[in-house]
Each structure stands twice: as C-alpha cells, then as structure tokens.
Amino acid sequence: MLSGYLFKNIRTTQRLLRNFSSDAKFFKVRKPSRKQNKLGLEKEKRRKNKLQSTQFFYIAARARSPYQEVEVVSNNRKAPLQTQRKSIAPRFEKKTRQKISDYLKQMATPEIEAQLAPLRAAVKEYGDLIRDLKAKQAPKIDIDKAVVELKARKKLLEETEIALAPKEASFDRLKLEDLLKRRFFYDQSFAIYGGVTGLYDFGPMGCALKANMLQQWRKHFILEEGMLEVDCTSLTPEPVLKASGHVDRFADWMVKDTKNGECFRADHLIKNSIEKLMNVSKIDKKVSAEIKKDGEDVLARLEGFDDKDMHEVITRFKFKSPITGNDLTEPIAFNLMFPTQIGPTGDFKAFLRPETAQGIFVNFKRLLEFNQGKLPFAAAQIGLGFRNEISPRQGLIRVREFTMCEIEHFVDPEDKRFPKFAKVADEKLVLFSACNQLDGAPAREVAIGEAVANKTVANETLGYYMARCHQFLMKVGIDGRRLRFRQHLSNEMAHYAQDCWDAEILTSYGWIECVGNADRACYDLQQHYKATNVKLVAEKKLPEPVDVDIVEAQANMALLGKKYKKEAKKIQTALQQLTSEQVTAIEAELVAKQLYNLDINGEKFELAPDLVNIKKYSKKIHVQEITPSVIEPSYGIGRIMYALLEHSFRQREGDEQRTFLAFKPLVAPIKCSILPISANDTLVPVMDAVKEELSHYELSYKVDDSSGTIGRRYARTDEIGIPFGITVDFESGKTTPYTVTIRHAETMSQIRLEVSELGRLISDLVSGRQQWSDAQAKYPKFEASAE
Amino acid sequence: MLSGYLFKNIRTTQRLLRNFSSDAKFFKVRKPSRKQNKLGLEKEKRRKNKLQSTQFFYIAARARSPYQEVEVVSNNRKAPLQTQRKSIAPRFEKKTRQKISDYLKQMATPEIEAQLAPLRAAVKEYGDLIRDLKAKQAPKIDIDKAVVELKARKKLLEETEIALAPKEASFDRLKLEDLLKRRFFYDQSFAIYGGVTGLYDFGPMGCALKANMLQQWRKHFILEEGMLEVDCTSLTPEPVLKASGHVDRFADWMVKDTKNGECFRADHLIKNSIEKLMNVSKIDKKVSAEIKKDGEDVLARLEGFDDKDMHEVITRFKFKSPITGNDLTEPIAFNLMFPTQIGPTGDFKAFLRPETAQGIFVNFKRLLEFNQGKLPFAAAQIGLGFRNEISPRQGLIRVREFTMCEIEHFVDPEDKRFPKFAKVADEKLVLFSACNQLDGAPAREVAIGEAVANKTVANETLGYYMARCHQFLMKVGIDGRRLRFRQHLSNEMAHYAQDCWDAEILTSYGWIECVGNADRACYDLQQHYKATNVKLVAEKKLPEPVDVDIVEAQANMALLGKKYKKEAKKIQTALQQLTSEQVTAIEAELVAKQLYNLDINGEKFELAPDLVNIKKYSKKIHVQEITPSVIEPSYGIGRIMYALLEHSFRQREGDEQRTFLAFKPLVAPIKCSILPISANDTLVPVMDAVKEELSHYELSYKVDDSSGTIGRRYARTDEIGIPFGITVDFESGKTTPYTVTIRHAETMSQIRLEVSELGRLISDLVSGRQQWSDAQAKYPKFEASAE
Secondary structure (H helix, E strand, O other): OHHHHHHHHHHHHHHHHHHHHHHHHHHHHOOOOOHHHHHHOOOHHHHHHHHHHHHHHHHHHOOOHHHHHHHHHHHHHOOHHHHHHHOOOOOHHHHHHHHHHHHHHHOOHHHHHHHHHHHHHHHHHHOOOOOOOOHOOOOOOHHEEEEHHHHHHHHHHHHHHHHHHOOHOOOHHHHHHHHHHHHHOEEEOHHOOOOOOEEEEOOOOHHHHHHHHHHHHHHHHOOOOOOOEHHHHHHHHHHHHHHOEEEEEEEEEEEEEEEOOEEHHHHHHHHHHHHHHHHHHHOOOOOHHHHHHHHHHHHHHHHHHHHHHHHHHHHOOOOOOOOOOOEEEEEEEEEOEEEOOOOOOOOOEEEOOOOOHHHHHHOHHHHHHOOOOOOOOEEEEEEEOOOOOOOOOOHHOOOOOEEEEEEEEEEEEOOOOOOOOHHOOOOOEEEEEHHHHHOOOOOOOEEHHHHHOOOOOOHHHHHHHHHHHHHHHHHHOOOOOHHEEOOOOOOOOOOOOOOOEEEEEEOEEEEEEEEEEOOOHHHHHHHHOOOOOOOOEEEEEEEEEEEEEEEEEEEEEHHHHHHHHHHHHHHHHHOOOOOOOHHHHHHHHHHHHHHHEEEEOOOEEEEEEHEEEEEEEEEEEEEEEEEEEEEEEEEEEEHHHHHHHHHEEEOOOOOEEEEHHHHHHHHOOOEEEEEEEOOOOOHHHHHHHHHHHHHOOOOEEEEOOOOOOOOHHHHHHHHHOOOEEEOOOOOOOOOOOOOEEEEEEEOOOOOEEEHHHHHHHHHHHHOOOOHHHHHHHHEEEOOOOOO | OOHHHHHHHHHHHHHHHHHHHHHHHHHOOOOHHHHHHHHOOHHHHHHHHHHHHHHHHHHOOOOOOHHHHHHHHHHHOOOOHHHHHOOOOOOOHHHHHHHHHHHHHHHHOOOHHHHHHHHHHHHHHHHHHHHHHHHOOOOOHHHHHHHHHHHHHHHHHHHOOHHHHHHHHHOOHHHHHHHHHHOOOOOEEEEEHOOOOOOEEEEEEHHHHHHHHHHHHHHHHHHHOOEEEEEOOOEHHHHHHHHHHEEEEOOOEEEEEOOOOOOEEEEHHHHHHHHHHHHHHHOOOOHHHHHHHHHHHHHHHHOOHHHHHHHHHHHHHHOOEEEEOEEEEOOOOEOOEEEEEEEOOOOOEEOOOOOHHHHHHOOHHHHHHHHOOOOOEEEEEEEEEEEOOOOOHHHHHHOOEEEEEEEEEEOOOOOOOOOOOOHHHHEEEEOOOOOHHHHOOOOOOEEEHHHHHHHOOOHHHHHHHHHHHHHHHHHHHOHHHHHEEEEEEOOOOOOOOOOEEEEEEEHHHEEEEEEEEEEEEEOOOOOOOOOOOOOOOEEEEEEEEEEEEEEEEEEEEEHHHHHHHHHHHHHHHHHOOHHHHHHHHHHHHHHHHOEEEEOOEEEEEOOOOOHHEEEEEEEEEEEEEOOOOOEEEEHHHHHHHHHHHHHEEEOOEEEEEEEEEOOOOOOOOOOOEEEEEOOOOHHHHHHHHHHHHHHOOOEEEEEEEOOOOOOHHHHHHHHHOEEEEEOOOOOOOOOOOOEEEEOOOOOOOOOEEEHHHHHHHHHHHOOOOHHHHHHHHHOOEEOOOOO
C-alpha cells in the first residue's frame, strides 16, 4: 500500500503548490515593497514582514533554540512546501534531540532525573578535568585523551535522555501546522486580502471541535453545577470599563521608532535586544562580562518593570529600532482594548470587551434575585473577548479575538467552604506553588484536599474549581503529564486578589496559561458600586437581631449646592459611601480644625462643619449586607484547543509522513467514517443500514466513497481525527444480519460486528462508558488485508 | 388556592418596588437634567429620554394605535409597576378590541372575511345614509333614529369580530414584558449605568432558550444538510467591506438639529411628522385636504426616497426638530457599521462585521477545496453581527449587537436544481408574492413545488431553503398562522439579486422580517475577485474539450512603469481582468484613435497602442471556470426568539394575571420541574430516584422545594416555560416501584406513572416522537387536589 502513499505525496505537493499560489503574494513580499499597497493593507503587512525578518535575525543568532527555529519557518509560511522538499528526520536526529532536552527540562519526572543525574555528574567531572588540565598547561596528549572520554560520556547522556524521553518530545510543529492548514481546521483570516495577524477563521473541522469543546464545557460546568448562564454584549460603554480598571490599566508599554512611527512592544524589544547582545558576546569577546551580567540581571527582573525602568534600560544599553536603527521614543502606554462609538453622535465612547466577566458583575442584582437572594451561586458566560495585541504571533496562543468561558462564583467572604468539596478532595493535581517556585523546587502532585488543608490553596471553593478544571481538561483530551497548576507570585497578582492558580499546559511554545483560577475578593462588585452608587450586596440573615450604632455624614445640600454647584451631588454620594469609622474620623477633624478636606478620586473639596451633619443613632438589624467575594475561573478556549491539537497529534511509526489526530471521541469533530470497500452496488443496502443506525443515535459521520484505496481513505479520515472507521466490505451483505468492521484510528486495530450493534457501541465509546479495549474484548478481531 | 395568588401579587409588588429602585434613577430622569452627568452616559441618556418623550407626544396625538401606546408605556419603564396598579382587562375590553381589529386585518382568513363582509356593508350603508340625511338637512329625529341603528349594527360587527378573533389577538405586550424582565429572560444591558439602547443581556432562561434554538438550527441545517460550518472573526478590515459595498452603501440617512447637533433618522422623522400632521388635521380643519393628500402620498412612497427626496419633503412641509423646534440639516449618510482600528499604529481601519456572510466569501477557496472542488455546497456560520442603529427601539427587534445564522449555498448559475427538492415539493407555504402585493391581493397558501414550477419562486434551490426555513420555524414553535413569505418588489432588491423572499412573522410590532432568503447571483464572489485579483471560481468539467479563441490585453510594463509609476500594476491587473469582448473593443479603438481611455473605478488612464499588446490565440479547454451563484438564507435569531416569546405567551383563562410561556418542549429552557408536595423526609428517596432517571436521559430539571403551595410553585415554573412538572406526593413512595405525576403546563392536565418510565417518556415528548395526548392515552389520568 506504500505506493498509494507515494502517489498521495506527489499529489499533495502539487495541490499545495496550486493552493498556496493565492497566498503567494503574501509569501513573496518579505521585503517591504512600495508596489504592494494596492489592497490598503500594505502598511500592516510591511510591519509584519519586518518583524518577521527581525525575528529571523535574532533566531539565527541563537540557533540553539530549536523551537524558535521551527516557529520562524512557520511564520514565514514556507512550512507546507518545505515539508515536502525535506527528507524526514528519523527518530531522533540532532535537532530533535534538542527538543527532547527541552521537554525533559520541563517534564522530567523525579525518576527520570534520578537516572540522569549520575550521567550528568560524569560529564561535568570530565568538563572540569579538561578545564583544569588546560589551566595547568598539561601535555596535549593528556588533554586529547580527556576530550575523547568527555565525548563518550556526553554521548551516553544524550542517548539515555532519548531513551527516557516521552514520545511527544519529538513533536514536529511544522507537520501539525501543515495538516491544520491543509484540512482547514483554522487559518489566518482575510488571507486573500493579505491576512491580518492575530485573527483566525475556523473551518468545518475546527468549528466542530470547538463546538464540541464548548458543549462539554457547558455540560461539565453550567449544567452539572447548576450555574446561571448569561449572554451579554461585547460592546461595553467606557464608564463600565473605567470602573473595572481596564481603561486605566489594561495596557502594554510600547516604544515607537522616532522617525517612521513603527511600534514595538517595549518588553519584547528589550528581551530580544538583550538576547541578541548575549549571543554576540559569545563571539565578540569585547562585550564585557559586566555588560553581560547586567543583561542577565535585566532579563530576570523584566517582568516587574514599569515604563521608567524600561526607558532607563533602553537608554543605558542604547537600544535602537531593530528594523531601521533609528532612536526610540519613551515607553507609551497602549491600551489593549478596541475602541469604538455607539450611536451617531460620536460622543458615546465604548470598547469591545476584553473579558466577559464585567457583563456578569453588572447583572449581579438580577442574578441574585433569580437565585432568590441566596448565596453562594455561580454565573457563567461563553462568549467573545477582544484584545488589540501590539504584535501578535504564536498562532492561536495570542490572538485579537477569541472565545472565552468565564465563571463568577459569588460567595460569602467569611465562608468559602464548598458543599461538594469532599467529592473532589482526593483528586490529585500537579501544583507548582509560589513557594516551590521561589525555592527552585519542581511542581508536585498533591491531593487538592491536602492542598486546601495545609493552606497551599486558599480555600475550598477555589480548590473545587481547580479540581473541576483538571477534570475538564482531562475529559477533552489534554495530556495530564503536560498540565500543571502554577500559583501566581505575590507580585504577579492584582493587589485585591487573594490567590490565583493558572492551569498551564506544556506545548511547543513552552508552558502556556490556558485557564486562570482566581479569588478576586470583592473588588469588582465594589468598583461598580462606587461608580454607580447601586448597592451590589447580598443579605445575610443574622443568627439574632443586633443593635448597631450608626454614624452617618449627611450633606447639607442647600449650602453645599451654593458652594459647589453641580459637584454637590458627587460630594453627597461620597459622604453616603463612607463607613462609620471614616465618619467618626471626619467628625474629629471637623471639631479640631473646623475644616475637612474630602478627597474624591484625587479631587479635593473643603468642607466646613455647616456643610455636613453628623448623625448618630442606634438601629436593630436582622440582616447583614455583604459584598460577596468572587472566585473566577476563566478559560481561554482557543489556547486549550491549540494545546489539544498538539497533544493529539501523532505520526505513524515507520511512516512519519503519515500524520493524524488522535482526539478523544467525545470532542472529535466527526465520530465515524463510512468507507465502502468498492463502488459495487451490492454494498448500497449495507451502507444505508449503517447510515440509518448512526442517525438513530445522532452520531455524525462522513462517507468517503471516493476511488482511492482503502488505506488512502483511512489516512485521509485519520488526518481529520475521525476516531472510528466503519468499513463495508464484500462480506458485509453476504449474511443477514449485515456485519461491518470498525477500525480504531489511533491503534488501527479492527473488530467485526453486526450493524444493529453499531450505534450503541459507538455511543458508548464516544461518551466514555466503554473503552476501545472493552470493544476488542467483546467482538472478534478483524485482520485488515492491507493498509 | 386563590389566596396564594393574592399573596403572591402583594409580594410581587413589593419585590418589584424594591428591585426597581436601583433603576429608579433611570425612570425619574425623564426630563434632561444637568445633574445627571456623573456617569458619563448622560448625553446618550438625555437623547434617549428626549426621544421617548417625543414619541409619547406623537402617540398621544394618535391614540388610536393601541400597540404603540403599549410600547411607549414600556419604554418609559413604568410597565412592571403599572401592571400591579391597574385592574385587569376582562376579555375583551375596549382597548383589546382595537388589537383584535388590527390582528384581523392581518390574519383574517377568507372564511372570516366572508362572514364579516355583509356586516361591514351593513354598517357602511347606515354611515352613508346618515351623511346623506345630514347633507339634506333632514329632521333631527330621522338622523337620531339612523344613528341608533348604526350603533346597533356597529356593535354586531364588533361582537362578531371578537367571536371570530383568534385568541392570540388579545395579546398584552405589557404583561409579557413584565414576565420577561422579572424572570430575567433578557433585559437592557448596563442598566446600573443607565442602560444603552439597542443592547440586551440574556439571563439564564433567555440564554438557554437561545442556545436550544441555535442547537436546533445547527441540527436542522448544518448536520442534516451536511453544510460546512465556519467561524470567522467579527473584526473585519476596511478593504473587505469596501469590496462588499458596505463602506459605501450600508448607511441610513440622518438629519441633525442645526443648533444642538441631535440626530434623527430622516425617514422616521418624516413618517412621525406626517402622522402627527394627519392627526392634527382630524381636529384642526385648517389643515387643507390638499396637504393631507400630499402627506399620504409621501408616506406611501417614503420607502423609495433618497436624500434629495427627503430633503425636499422636510423643506416643503417645514419640518423641524421635534424636540427643540430648531431647523434641521440636509440628510447626511450615517454608516451603520461600528468603526475601530487594529494594531497600535491607528492607520489599519476596520469595522465590526454587519453580517457574517463576508467571512464565508473570503474563505470560498478553502471551502471549495475542502469540498474536493465540487459544486454545489453550502457553508454556514453562526455568530455575532453589529449594526450601529441611529435610534433603536422595539426591544429585540432592532438591536445593535445580535446573533445571526447565515448560509451561503454555492451553485452552478446555470443549474439551480436541488437534488432533494422533491422531498419538500408538497410542503405548503403562505406566499405573498410581488404580484399579489401589487394587485392588493392577500397572501396565498401554495405548495412550494407549484410555486417553483410556475416561476413564482425563481428556482429549486431557493424554494428548498424556503421550505426548510418554514419547517425550522414551525419546529421551534412559531405560529404558522402568523408566518408568511413576502417576496421583495423589484425596487426593494439589490440590483444584482435575482429573487428574495423574507420570512415575516406577525408580532404586536406588525409583520417583522426574521429570515431573508435571497438569490444573490455571483455578485459577492466577483466583488472580492475584483478587489484582490484572487480568482474565486469553481471548475466545471466540459462534456468534451473545446477550442476557444482567446483575446488578451497584456500590459507593456516597461513603458507603463515609466509613464504611470506605481499605478502601472493597477493598470496591468485591470487589463488582465477584461473579457475577450472588452479587449476586442479596446483593440478597435486603439486602431481607430491610437488611444484608449481605461477607466478604473472612475480614474482614467490614457493608453497608447505601445503600452498594450493585444494577444490572440486558440486554446483547448477541458474545464470551464464558473463563478458560482449564491443562495443566501440569513436568520436573525433575536427576532425569531422575540416572535417565539409572543407566540408562546399565554394567560390562564379566568385568571389573566397568571401568565405563562407555552414553549415547545424541544426549545424550552428547562424541560422538567421536580416539586415535592411537602418537605417531608419520606419523599427524599423518590426525589433522588427521579433526579437519577432524568440525568440518565440528560434532561434538564429544576427542583422547587420552596415552602410555597404547590399551585404557586406550578405557576412559578409555568412562567419560565417549563413544560413538564413532576410532582412527588405522599402516594409516590408508598409502593415500589415509585410513582409520580407529570403535569403538562399548557393544559394543566396530569397523568401518573412509574419513575422508571419518566426518562423515556419525557425524552420522546421533547423530541416530538410522542405528543402529550399520546401520553394521556397511555397513562392513567391524575386529578390534582387543587391548584
């Protein structure tokens, strides 16, 4: 059957050459060209191409990073053609070894590390010896002998690394990207117009995969946990995002080329420029050790830099535009929200929401009412988010428009226990706590119950959602060995956040944050209360009524109006929002100084005693008003989907050209293929019976009755991740009841069974009620004649 | 059990008063107030409030339009409070009669019309007689007698109208809106910030209803028809929408107050101003018959008016701003797309997509390839659309952000037959053809096969999608008597469209366009080809190879470059896109005049013979390149959902306060309620068994174990449209197997059955495999003790 494959490859190459011709323009214009402005997208394209060339340069200078190299090739969009031209790496060629090293650094279990440690020590021993011999100016023969031994030890280390390496360490992103593009899982948006970075369109397979993931998410969270789902608008008025802090703080620092205005993300520019400097220093010994150390220091601290720090570094190192060599401006804050206006007047400013959460917060009162006033409850939203990234790369990992799923769990701040926590307490998660990060210790597998008990994780509710997050990611097919929960360090968290654990998934881009699980305290509701003066609180019944002493500051509106005109209302509101303690303090100051300076967001208002009446009284209260705490799990669906594609990607052993996607049947875009062994009419009644059986169980299928060999058709359906192939052969119709074979794509093993048993079996396999091994145990094995 | 209801109403009033206090600000600021600008939304709010007051004024002046009156009250947000204050109309009070009249005008069947015709004639007879008597100055006694007889005849007509009126004609929008708001199906977005017109948030029930509708849409179209689903971005670069025509033509005419800049949609302003004039004319006899006739004439032709026509009318009638009485500007085109920019430079202009269709067109090549190069195929997309309406009202009917489902069916322009057409040919649709509209004839029920055969509907593919559209709308629960397909008149259609039928649904806002079914020919693909020079064609194999004579105009780039510099490329592209006929014409002109003026979108380029080489040759071709025609069904989900809510809304006979939603179980947000008759512990094992049974069949349920009476709890679950109520009573656990009752919300009838039969029965009822009457026939009836 190999001939089928060779044929396929030639055909594929031809098709690729033909298909990509429409994009050829895009590939060719690597150097900015004045002739390319026909479509109006030229500027953006030029900027992009420049960035690519730049990156390429950096990469060339640090060619030791194998992933980066792959990434650049793919960015330059030569990927599909090159795949065809190059001969394929045997497992494991040199480049692959570096990937394995990289994976091992991230994924090595303590057992693997234990096996490698003596080998590493052995290498180091000879490294040290040689350095020592050279320093002593020992005879050349001694040094040469030591070098031979060093090489042998190095080889042993490498070979052991390879032997211990997980298979997925040899992952080839180039091949995955070729498959995803060719079978239109997703691809760059508006490609015939030159494309837009950071925007992707999903084709039929990507769309179905995404829809299935969302359906599982809805089932796993909204239905199983009885959450209140809402669907709010993307368009969001400015005051809402002002209150949430996004208008002021949702920004990246950017520097501009002083001459041509080209923009660079400041932290990326510094990182790339320093890395370039370091690489140069390897060749050019004139770069002093001091500068090198300084650079390393900057890289280590870069995450915490503000604009002044970055400006200082750019000035001190004399960094210029990597494209033109021109000077750069000081860092400018660039807000990542897309601005627009609502209505025709142009003065109603709005943004596209950067997250779906705010829609839930502003509906808090309605949701609490829907829940009959009771806490805790959770609301959830599945929808679009928009972020105007400065220069997005990394495919689906960093995009400008994306689907996210967010949960806001509202809970009594003084009681964050979770009734169903016991159900998940024994669930083991890989936790990379802040402590472990600071100690340089690796992530550890811990039962979530233990982690909450010993306060590693702040509370039961947060712990419960982390466990459910883990379950969800496993359910859709993320590889558990490439998943960890990383706690935010205190300097990473917003000041109001009490704890935060990101579910990070290891991909060829490194560990990627795919889900955030944060305890945001009561920050969001309080901010919207401050902005609107609408109380966003729940009532908690007190065990028994209590008398409380109330101290209130009431504005004397008549006098206040005279003095402050239209500002009076604002002052009144500010006074209403004060706590009893604050009012008592004001009273003291009014008595002492006959004056109090009220500060409203930086504006000062002088208040004389006659403008404010301090009122004190006692009140019996039966309920306590509380602003709920918010636990927020937030899922980036595109990122999870990309990780899932990497983790599901396989190459057939012995024929690494033959790639496929081994999805969990639950999320596979199409569940079955129906393949008649030939176009013979005698097969038609069986085909019809199969279709009817599958439809009865609402199982999606794809008929491939094209003229290719059965092996070629299997390969084509394997590529789009169809888990089960139903083959109708000449035996099928010979007896009644009809029989067919089912082929399991991942293992290529086959069984034979009656058509009437198909629906239930495949339903069970899809839902996970049965595994393929169960089916193999129950039904006779079928030996395929050939693939 | 009525006491429960009275109690409920008092409670409801209290709750409403409490809940709406947060919105009170919004209700109270009807008159623009300078103090309201605290939240930054003041301007928009002021504009909105002004518009509301204005509308209220108009309405007051034409109080005969009952629907409008209802609408205004609801816009003023007094609705929920008022509902409680007013006593309820018995069926049918005076206001209701007008609604019935209105419905009858729209919905009357020929049979009803036949019954009413003699009564109408009888009324007219006496009307004419009285006019005649008055003209003759007949004795007062004769006139009085005739008036008594006229009144009697009018009464008979009205009573017959009421007797014949469909029940839904007494629909009360106020009550529906109260329910939808109270149970948070949907509500205005950002209400705590003052709200934004045209933006709505969906709460848990609205969200689930919408999700179920979308799921059915996906199943009905994408899965059953094997469509290619895509998911493209909302952000769309300007050149794409320039090519599609949206940048230049997707606009409404707007006039501005010359002094304060307030904006009005020009056609709405004219319509409202003329209607006001007409109403004044009823009172003020000084308004001449001539002006009245003129006004009527304008209203009739308004739809076809351009800016000049509208300006002429505004000038002639001296229309001013309805708010300030200031002069108005000439009509200005206001583009309805939301503008934004992509990336940090600010010079990459983009819009939020006004429709999802363009995302499919720009992916045509990928989709054709996915379909292995074969025509016909259909692609579909479910996603958001955005339109920056000038002053949206009418709730979900006219919004600024909405979910739409679009299909683009690509087909050979010369063969629009549809293989499965025979399956739907007998399906009867109510068609309101262009012919009928011009003849003043009513819509007619016609089999779609007949309509295609006699060319009323342009082709099989369009007809097939209309029939499928009809099936879908019936399936989700639209009332077939309030659905028609209206053909566009030739002046309504875009110049390229070949035929277009809107599915219109009758609601209290009148007939609303909810689905468009259009044959758009090959316009869209050609426009994107022109803009990008990327061929968007399919290949059609010719029966046998043919020789064709090709005449091409090739640019002499060396000379062209010298003369036109960077424009040369554009000229080359334009020359490449010419047809053989066009090139032949150019050649003739070049020979005759030694010069040809090439026109590229209005720009002229002089071409001398040396700049163009005319090349002629013969070529054997095996395939023909064709630009497919596009049949586009486009569904507005929000509008269909609103119509569905109106059509599902019911009031209990004898207790019209008790409103509920009779959804089809298929789309109902929650399928079952579980109601224990008391909090007694003995019921718990039965409750658990019921939950397990329902979960096994993946049926959503809501437990209401609150302390209210069973009747009150039924009413509460009826309100949110839960079709089946499972009651666990004291009989339930007495015997094994356990039994429970199921109550059908719409009819309030109940049956008793074993718990183990619940899942399958309700699944069947939800999917439509069984009807409630089937269940009633099979299981013993249960008489509820009381509701």
